[in-house]
Amino acid sequence: MATTEVVVSILVSTLIGGIIIGYLSQRSRMCFVGGVRDYVLVKDTHLLKAPLAFLIGAVVVFAIASLVASMPTWPWFITKSLMPIPGAPLAANAAVPIYNHIILAIIGGLGIGIFAVFAGGCPLRQHVMASEGDKSSMLYLLGFYIAAVVFMAFILPNIQIF
């Protein structure tokens, strides 16, 4: 059971981290699907720098942390081979064959890619645009959060196939 200090630290640190990320995303118009989209459409690599810098920043922190403290599962593919990191509610049972996880990743990834471009940006960009007063992004967020409830309440119990 988590102590009160842990709960408070998580709430405060995620809120502050979110504010910093939101501020910088608004200033830089950062978008994680926009990079690939702009490169395909107009050969512009500007937005591609954000995911690349994100990857480098995260890898550096994980690497330093694994040197100075204990990071028993990093890097994941060495300790857990090809198993995915948990977090996908459909693939909660990690004991299923590996190709099931690959199929889920392909279906989910294609869905995100196709619909994110039609909406005009990744979920982060949509949150930022909604905060700038864009009504279409606000409607996007409405669908986004309704989908979270519908998926967990109605879809997930019925398609727990893996």
Add this chain to the structure above:
Amino acid sequence: MTEQKERKRIIKHSYLIIIAGLVTGLIAALLQITAGVGPPNAPVAYGICIACHGRDLINWIVNAIGGTNLGYGTLVAGVPVLTVVGIVAGAFISSTKNKEFKFRTTKNPGVSFVCGFAVMASALILGACPLRAVLRVAYGDAIAVVGFIAISVGVVISAAVIKVNARRAINREVT
């Protein structure tokens, strides 16, 4: 003179997006290592995920109001993470401070709604939004590499459709 100014602006903007991406990556990893948004409270590489954190927050609210028992990613005494709230607050502070806040209307509200619904459902199938997909790659998850390639392929498909539609619209105008 103006050309020089324009070039300076572009260079500044280019630095800004690298800094934004870098800081977001640092925060995402640090939240796991120092703040407890990771084992044993949550999965690894959970420092940032718009879809998962949004799901945690909305399901916590629905559970609190409706007495339901919807699933979570973080199980820290049943308290959700507040990253999404912070992002909205930070972007709002930034846009009002720089006088960029403006209500903009929409032409096709249904499309936005359906896209939001479909993106959240897809993100929960993959178990990651685009940000967490990159974070999982940083943590060394091979399935996340497949997921990110699938996202990119989806973007290419969608961009091709947009390109064809635009060309058709131009042709219609010409003829």
